[in-house]
Amino acid sequence: MHTLSLEQAAAIVDAALHKARQTDCAPMTVAVLDAGGHLVAFKREDDSGILRPQIAQAKAWGVLGMGAGGRALAQRASAAPAFFAALTDISQGRIAPVAGGVLIRDSEGRVIGAVGVSGDHPEKDEACAVYGIEGACLRADVG
Amino acid sequence: MHTLSLEQAAAIVDAALHKARQTDCAPMTVAVLDAGGHLVAFKREDDSGILRPQIAQAKAWGVLGMGAGGRALAQRASAAPAFFAALTDISQGRIAPVAGGVLIRDSEGRVIGAVGVSGDHPEKDEACAVYGIEGACLRADVG
Amino acid sequence: MHTLSLEQAAAIVDAALHKARQTDCAPMTVAVLDAGGHLVAFKREDDSGILRPQIAQAKAWGVLGMGAGGRALAQRASAAPAFFAALTDISQGRIAPVAGGVLIRDSEGRVIGAVGVSGDHPEKDEACAVYGIEGACLRADVG
Amino acid sequence: MHTLSLEQAAAIVDAALHKARQTDCAPMTVAVLDAGGHLVAFKREDDSGILRPQIAQAKAWGVLGMGAGGRALAQRASAAPAFFAALTDISQGRIAPVAGGVLIRDSEGRVIGAVGVSGDHPEKDEACAVYGIEGACLRADVG
Structure with a gap:
């Protein structure tokens, strides 16, 4: 596993939320996980729904x-709907196969973590995630 | 998160069941949750099935x-069936994507809780939920 | 299974909360289950904690x-601590071995349901449960 | 339930971590939940263990x-060890009965959320949580 620092993860969260406000997104939730799939930094905006923390983390964990x-x-x-239905159980509900989960790669292309954004349409969620990663001078891989 | 009192929640349950009897619904179950998704008031009519408590709560929790x-x-x-299949696991079985779950808003439009009704057709369940919320002088949002 | 009506269950909840207010209890949660262990009526007072719904139901389910x-x-x-530790898993977290869970018996002594009360000290919780059951003209069995 | 804003929650996290660095704590994890028990803001310092996210959230959820x-x-x-063993299952592993979970109260004394800190000795964790809450001009209740 390669290293994503808290400083980088926090910068990603703040940049993603900056983009969300610039683009008039619905209230947003942003989660950043390290390469092991463990939460590093997280923010949920006021009035973002109570399932958003799980969805944002599942978008990131799934990628x-x-x-x-x-x-x-x-x-x-x-x-392959049957396979993905199985995967939700195999992963114990930790994956969400939808846009808004984006891999974070370092300058050498290694995966060092992932971002999950939830709150608006998947495409707008994804745009915030990408903006956040690039704002922290890392590479976003939407896959 | 804003406040839904027990007094309001109990009034919603009783009004929803009043509507159910007026409209000849099958035996009904009504659950009212606060904005955090926690049960405040609940009634299950005689002969309403043993899964109804979970369904009613899941309708409310999901919204x-x-x-x-x-x-x-x-x-x-x-x-988006694959995403919603994943959501049932992500939420650990706490959501039911079907009519009969209705958001409760206060006079300023803020979400203060939700009602879930289960027992008859989804449209009849929803009508009882809306009647219950309006009977307590709150705003029903069927979304 | 013998029958506990919604009318009786709701009367138990209201009588138990009446007792709680008379005896200056902390904010209370009361759950009434039928003989099959399924929720019939429930109220959680304002400011009663978010785990109280589960605790009250587990007190009732356990008995x-x-x-x-x-x-x-x-x-x-x-x-027998090891056995009860196993029971919590065996029951999938549905039992709480503590005062405040009380069996409801009909006039012939048959179990028709149970009450669980949570919010104050177990003895005060139990007193509310007993008062509620007797207020509905049924027999309380504290075991 | 009353409102804790993301702005307040983020300020609590940052102040708690500031205290952690000032007092030479081991790598720390800080979670802030709203009154409904849902995550609002979170940071895990570099080298803080992979179970810390769950522990910090369980400290906050439990209170x-x-x-x-x-x-x-x-x-x-x-x-009451048997009751608390049961509570871990009743809550589905969402409570951690140990210092470091602190209630957040507003100026009128109402619970608006909770902080959980995990990484060093419970007393040091708790001191960071209290410092964080007070740094956001809110009231810490160590209970």
Whole structure:
């Protein structure tokens, strides 16, 4: 596992929320996990729903779990629904195959964590995640 | 999160059941949760089935979790079945994407809780939930 | 299973809360289950903690599960801690071996349900449960 | 339930970590939950263990669930071990009866959330939580 610092993770969260406010998103929740899938930094905006913490973390955990971005996972889930139904149980509810989960890569291309954003349409969620990662001078991989 | 009193919650339950009897519904179960998703008041009529407590609570919890009414969630679930299958696990079985879960808003529009009704057709369940909320002088948001 | 009506269950809840206010209890939660262990009526007073719904239901479920009152279960749990530790898992977290769970018997002595009260000291919780059951003209069995 | 804003929650996290660095704590994890027990803001310092997110959240959730601070819960757990063993299952592993979970009260004394800190000795964890809450001009209740 390669290292994502708290300083980087916190910068990603704040940049993602900055983008959310600039683009008039619904109230947003942002979670950043390290490469092991464990939470490093998190913020939920006022009036963002009570399932958003789990969804944001599941978007991030899922992309780490499968090694592909949330948009790619959504496509695979459409093509193989029974497998993805099994995966939700296999993972004990820790994956969400939908856009808004984005892998974080360092300058050498290694996965060092993932971001999950939940609150608005998946495409807008994903744009915030990408903006957050790039704002912290890291590489976003939407898969 | 804003406050729903027990007095208000109990009034919602009783009004919803009054509507159920007026409209010849099957035996009904009504659950009222606060904004954090925790049970405040609950009644299950004689001969209402033993899964109804969980269904009624899941209808209410789901609308709080996602910030949208049960009818809207049912439509989204049809459009994105894999994501909603994942959501049932992500939420540990606490959401039911079907009409009959209704957000409770106060006079300023803030979400202060949710009602879940289960026992008859989803549309009749929803009508009881709305009647209950309005009977307590609060705003029903079917989303 | 013998029958506990919603009318009786609701009367128990209201009488138990009446007793709680008369005896200056901390904010209280009261759950009434039928003989099958399924929720019939429930109220949680303002400012009663968010785990109280589960505790009150577990007090009631546990006495049904073991066929003995909560006070008796507490004594058995002290005498056989390993067995009761196993029981919490066996029951999937549905029992609470502590005073405040009371069996409801009909005039012929048959168990028709149980009450669980949580919020103050176990003895005060139990007094509210007993008062509630007797207020509904049924027999309380503290075990 | 009353409102804790993201702005307040984020200020609590940052102040708690400031205290942790000033007092040479081991790597720390800080979670702030709203009154409903849902995550609002969170940071885990570099090298803080992978179970810390769950522990910090369980410290905070437990004090909300029981309406008493973590230090008080630790004392009760010593006095009633069987009941607290049952509580861990009743709560599905969401409570940690140990110092470091602190209730957040507003100027009128109402519970608006809770902080959980994990990483060093419970007393040092608790001191960071209290410092964080007071740094955000709110009232800490160690219970």
